Every structure is written in C-alpha cells, then in structure tokens.
Amino acid sequence: MSIVNVSFQVEDRSGRITRARAKELSESGDVPCSSKSSGVQKHIVRANSKRVASDDINICSISSSGLPNKRRAVLKDVTNISTKGSDKNCRNASNIQGDKPTRRISAKAKANAPLNAPVEILGAEEDENTRLAEDLSKIRVVESREVSLRETLCHTSGECGVLDMVLSVSSEESIPQPNEKYMASEQSAASSDTGVIDIDSNSKCLQSCSIYAPDIYDRIRVTELDQRASTTYMEQLQRDITADMRGILVDWLIEVSDEYKLVPDTLYLTVNVIDRFLSRNCIERKRLQLLGVASMLIASKYEEICAPGVEDFCFITDNTYTKREVVEMESKVLNLLHFRLSVPTTKTFLRRFIQSAHASYKVPCIELEFLANYLAELTLVEYSFLKFLPSLIAASAVFLARWTLDQSDHPWNPTLEHYTCYNASELKTVVLALQDLQHNASASSLNAIRQKYRQPKFKCVATLASSRSVLSLFEEQD
Structure with a gap:
C-alpha cells in the first residue's frame, strides 16, 4: 500500500475531506470508491442519465460485508431462480444455451470498475442475463412436461421405446391444455345421439364458471355426503x-x-x-x-x-x-362445527338443475324457477326430509315443477338425467312426498312459505297444483 493510500485512510477516519484535498488525491490516481466520495460521483453520473443513477448505487454502494444490494440481486441475478431438481436439468439447460458462458458482473468487479466506465455495457449485460433467465425458465417448463409425459407413458405401457417418437412433437401439441380437453369432451357429449344438451357451451354468465362447472359439481356431490346432519x-x-x-x-x-x-x-x-x-x-x-x-x-x-x-x-x-x-x-x-360453513344445500343444486331444465325451452320459464324454489323451501320446515340428500330434493323439486306446469309430456329427459345423475325411478319417493306438501295434505299451520310465494312477484306459484297425480308417471314405467 502506498503512502498516499495510508494518508487517505487516516484522514477518512479522522475527519472530513475537503474538495481541494479530494482533487489532489484524484490527480495522484489513488482514490478508491468510498462512501465519502460517492456523493460527488453520484452527482456526476446522475447528470448523464437516469439509468446511471440506479446502476451507480449498485456499483458503489457496497455494504461492510461486501454484499451487493439485495433487491437488485434478486430481480436480476439468474442464479436466484429455483434450482430445485436434478442435476440433469442443469446440464441440459447448459447444453441448450451453448458453449457461450453467461457473463455476470460480480460485486467485486462492480466495486473496482472505474467511474467513467460506460454504464450502457453493464445494462446490456444485465438485460442479456434477464433474457437468459426467461429462456432457462421456458426450458425447464418443457423439461418438466417431458418428464411427466415420460412417467405416464412408462407407467401405462411399461416400455419407454416410444418416447423418442412422442417427444419429437412439440410440447404444446403433445400435452393438451385443460380447457381444450374439457371442450373436446363436452363437444363429444353434446354431439352424441343420447339427446343430452350441453348447457355450458353457450353460457355467457361469468359467475356460472361453465368451464369448471362439471368438476365443481362432482366435488359438491361428494361433499354433501360428508357434511350431512x-x-x-x-x-x-x-x-x-x-x-x-x-x-x-x-x-x-x-x-x-x-x-x-x-x-x-x-x-x-x-x-x-x-x-x-x-x-x-x-x-x-x-x-x-x-x-x-x-x-x-x-x-x-x-x-x-x-x-x-x-x-x-x-x-x-x-x-x-x-x-x-x-x-x-x-x-x-x-x-x-369447526367453522365448516362451505356446505352444499338444496339451493346449491337447484341452480344447476333449473338451468338444465331450461335447456329444452326456447325461452326460459320464470314460473318453473319460482315453483321449484317454492317446493324446495317447503322441505326446510319438515324434519322428515333430512333423510334425503339435498341433490335428490332439488332434482325432485324440478321434476314436480315441470309436471305441475305441463302435464302433456314427461317431465324428465336425458339432459336432466345427465346433469342430476338421477333417473325418474329414483325420484319417486321424494316426488310423492313433495306433492303431499304441495297439496298441504297434513293441513300444516306453518304457512310462512306459502304466504311468501302467493305474492305476485313470485307469480303466485303457491296457488298452483297439479290436477293429475304424479304417481301415474311411475306406474307407467313399472
């Protein structure tokens, strides 16, 4: 260490360095990048461009431990990408990138860089690092898809010899996206000869979650068994x-x-x-x-x-x-109850089943919706209906509502059977019990629901009743 450097360090600790003293030391060429002179250097660099101001802090503002600014390193350093996985992925990534190594500027090199170094070069290298990081992440996504496909094929076929031919196809073509798979299955179901109408393909309501509705209701059907009273x-x-x-x-x-x-x-x-x-x-x-x-x-x-x-x-x-x-x-x-409030009720299924019933109408029938809701709410008062699943009550309410409004045709069709997962014979017991409630066979004095649905805003559906017994439908099937 030279005498000038020793004197500089002593003066740095003892007191403030004046501009004249700093100029004298800078002419000797021994002025390091220190915290005392960073203010003058920042002022000079900041006058050139805004980017230099941000880069200057990272080049010269080194902590006492010698580590660079953490936020900057996290955002820009490629090595901070998660390397969780096997070494094989790292070797494959390096082979794809080529023989050109990634150029990185260490904290020590930044600290020793001269003050008049072109900052645009540093920024260009950092942009290159960012681009390489994005390429590396895409490579790992492709590799993860290939690994999952390899495991699936090996598990099903027991042989891995066909992988070379399968993996030659691009990852987007070989692995279909979930929405594409769902749309394909729904189109095949709608175009089949079973007479089932796809109620989700033309749904314009975002809250109906038409893409995920089948999976959601499959899960709800399982949950209604777990959260029963x-x-x-x-x-x-x-x-x-x-x-x-x-x-x-x-x-x-x-x-x-x-x-x-x-x-x-x-x-x-x-x-x-x-x-x-x-x-x-x-x-x-x-x-x-x-x-x-x-x-x-x-x-x-x-x-x-x-x-x-x-x-x-x-x-x-x-x-x-x-x-x-x-x-x-x-x-x-x-x-x-352990705060378990996300439970399916009859109303949860009723929305889906009414939508299925409307699929056979050119114009939605508002009376059908009100009448089905009325019949379903009648069961809330009755303790005996606890033995029936909410989905079964909802399907039976739609069945009886369609029969009450139109007795010229059978109220059940393949679309309702598909989306409710109940055929007409399975609804017999609940439908007959619901018709007794509709006619108030027990002459119950609990009339809050009946008074509610006698209002004109509900189309007075509480006054409707089928003149023909629904039992005749089930006798014809027997």
Missing part, C-alpha cells in the same frame, strides 16, 4: 325439543329472512347449521330460539353483502336474549 337426532339425542318445535322455529326464521330481505342461500345455510348443531349437542327448549338467531347471524355473515347486526337479531326476538348471549351462542356453534 344426523337424520335421527331428535329420537337419539334431544330430550327437551321435538320435530314440531324445530318446524315452528324454521317457519319463524323464514319470516325473519323475508323481513330483512336475506338471500335464499342464507336461509338454507341457517337451517343446515341448526340441524348440524342439534345432531351433536343437546339443547333446552328455552334456548332453541337463541340457537336459531345465532345460526342466522352466522349464515348472514357468510352469505350476505350487508349482514344484519347482532342488535337486529336481539330486536327481532323482542330482546328476549341479550347481545352477549347471542355472541356466546354464535361462538359455541362455530366451535362445535
């Missing part, structure tokens, strides 16, 4: 309440949902939460209404955009319960 909890668990008390509670909750203008999904989820809670916990009759308002509070928070507050539910009970009691019951219900 007990069908015998009144006889086996409850001691202080009866099925009639449950019916009175649900009928009152229907009036509450109509008063607060809640969506139908909130009502269905409320009844589902009540039944699942009563399937696991014994409750006193004086706390049954508290369970009802707490369950509707939970369902409102889950389904509604603007859910009613706790005070609203206290008010609707004429302040029978305090705000603290409602919140405590809400917490108890959620903990008992």
Whole structure:
C-alpha cells in the first residue's frame, strides 16, 4: 500500500475531506470508491442519465460485508431462480444455451470498475442475463412436461421405446391444455345421439364458471355426503325439543329472512347449521330460539353483502336474549362445527338443475324457477326430509315443477338425467312426498312459505297444483 493510500485512510477516519484535498488525491490516481466520495460521483453520473443513477448505487454502494444490494440481486441475478431438481436439468439447460458462458458482473468487479466506465455495457449485460433467465425458465417448463409425459407413458405401457417418437412433437401439441380437453369432451357429449344438451357451451354468465362447472359439481356431490346432519337426532339425542318445535322455529326464521330481505342461500345455510348443531349437542327448549338467531347471524355473515347486526337479531326476538348471549351462542356453534360453513344445500343444486331444465325451452320459464324454489323451501320446515340428500330434493323439486306446469309430456329427459345423475325411478319417493306438501295434505299451520310465494312477484306459484297425480308417471314405467 502506498503512502498516499495510508494518508487517505487516516484522514477518512479522522475527519472530513475537503474538495481541494479530494482533487489532489484524484490527480495522484489513488482514490478508491468510498462512501465519502460517492456523493460527488453520484452527482456526476446522475447528470448523464437516469439509468446511471440506479446502476451507480449498485456499483458503489457496497455494504461492510461486501454484499451487493439485495433487491437488485434478486430481480436480476439468474442464479436466484429455483434450482430445485436434478442435476440433469442443469446440464441440459447448459447444453441448450451453448458453449457461450453467461457473463455476470460480480460485486467485486462492480466495486473496482472505474467511474467513467460506460454504464450502457453493464445494462446490456444485465438485460442479456434477464433474457437468459426467461429462456432457462421456458426450458425447464418443457423439461418438466417431458418428464411427466415420460412417467405416464412408462407407467401405462411399461416400455419407454416410444418416447423418442412422442417427444419429437412439440410440447404444446403433445400435452393438451385443460380447457381444450374439457371442450373436446363436452363437444363429444353434446354431439352424441343420447339427446343430452350441453348447457355450458353457450353460457355467457361469468359467475356460472361453465368451464369448471362439471368438476365443481362432482366435488359438491361428494361433499354433501360428508357434511350431512344426523337424520335421527331428535329420537337419539334431544330430550327437551321435538320435530314440531324445530318446524315452528324454521317457519319463524323464514319470516325473519323475508323481513330483512336475506338471500335464499342464507336461509338454507341457517337451517343446515341448526340441524348440524342439534345432531351433536343437546339443547333446552328455552334456548332453541337463541340457537336459531345465532345460526342466522352466522349464515348472514357468510352469505350476505350487508349482514344484519347482532342488535337486529336481539330486536327481532323482542330482546328476549341479550347481545352477549347471542355472541356466546354464535361462538359455541362455530366451535362445535369447526367453522365448516362451505356446505352444499338444496339451493346449491337447484341452480344447476333449473338451468338444465331450461335447456329444452326456447325461452326460459320464470314460473318453473319460482315453483321449484317454492317446493324446495317447503322441505326446510319438515324434519322428515333430512333423510334425503339435498341433490335428490332439488332434482325432485324440478321434476314436480315441470309436471305441475305441463302435464302433456314427461317431465324428465336425458339432459336432466345427465346433469342430476338421477333417473325418474329414483325420484319417486321424494316426488310423492313433495306433492303431499304441495297439496298441504297434513293441513300444516306453518304457512310462512306459502304466504311468501302467493305474492305476485313470485307469480303466485303457491296457488298452483297439479290436477293429475304424479304417481301415474311411475306406474307407467313399472
């Protein structure tokens, strides 16, 4: 080390270096890139271009540990790409890139670069590194597809000799995309001779998720079996309440949902939460209404955009319960159900099945939709319908609604059978029970649903009834 450098370091530690002293040292050629002189250097470089300002910080602003700026290294350094995998992928990537090694500027080289070095060269090399990083990522995507295809073919055929011929085709052609595969299967189903109409091909509603609808409903059909309430909890668990008390509670909750203008999904989820809670916990009759308002509070928070507050539910009970009691019951219900609120209800399937029923109409029938919803809501009050799956109730409601509106033709067709996964004979028991509810055969005094659907906005579908018994349809099949 020269004497000038020693004196510079001593002065650097002891005090401030004046401009005259810095000029004198710069003429001797021994001025390193230090933090004391970086301000003058930044000012000179920043006057040339904006890019130099950002690059100058990374070249000269080296920490005491000798590491470059971390954010810059993460964004631009190719070696930060995940190398998780075998060494074979790395060797293949290097072979494809060629013999030209990737030129990288280390932190030490940046620190030792002269101040008047052309910054455009550094930027060009970094842009080249970025381009190589993108090429490397594309190469690894192709390799991963080839590996997955290799494993699939080896597993199915047991021989890997055909891989050379298969892999000669490009990856886009050899591995179809999921949407292409789905569209191909749907087109084949729609063009078959079974008479099934594809209800998803021409769907313009983005919320219907027509591309993923079949997979979604297949998953929902499995979930409805897992999240069911007990069908015998009144006889086996409850001691202080009866099925009639449950019916009175649900009928009152229907009036509450109509008063607060809640969506139908909130009502269905409320009844589902009540039944699942009563399937696991014994409750006193004086706390049954508290369970009802707490369950509707939970369902409102889950389904509604603007859910009613706790005070609203206290008010609707004429302040029978305090705000603290409602919140405590809400917490108890959620903990008992483990916060599992994403459960399929009858309304979940009803939307899909009504869409399938409309496929055979040139113009959608609004009465069919209202009537099917009316018949489905009638089952909420009845404890005996817990033994039927929600999908079965929804399919039966569509069946009876079509029969009520038009008795000149059979209400079931291949399209409905395809999308509901039920044939007409499997719906017999539920359809007959639904027709009894429609005619009010038991002369039930719980009329909240009937009063609701007698309104003109629902086309007064509660006043409709089939003059001919639906039993004749099933007798003809037998």
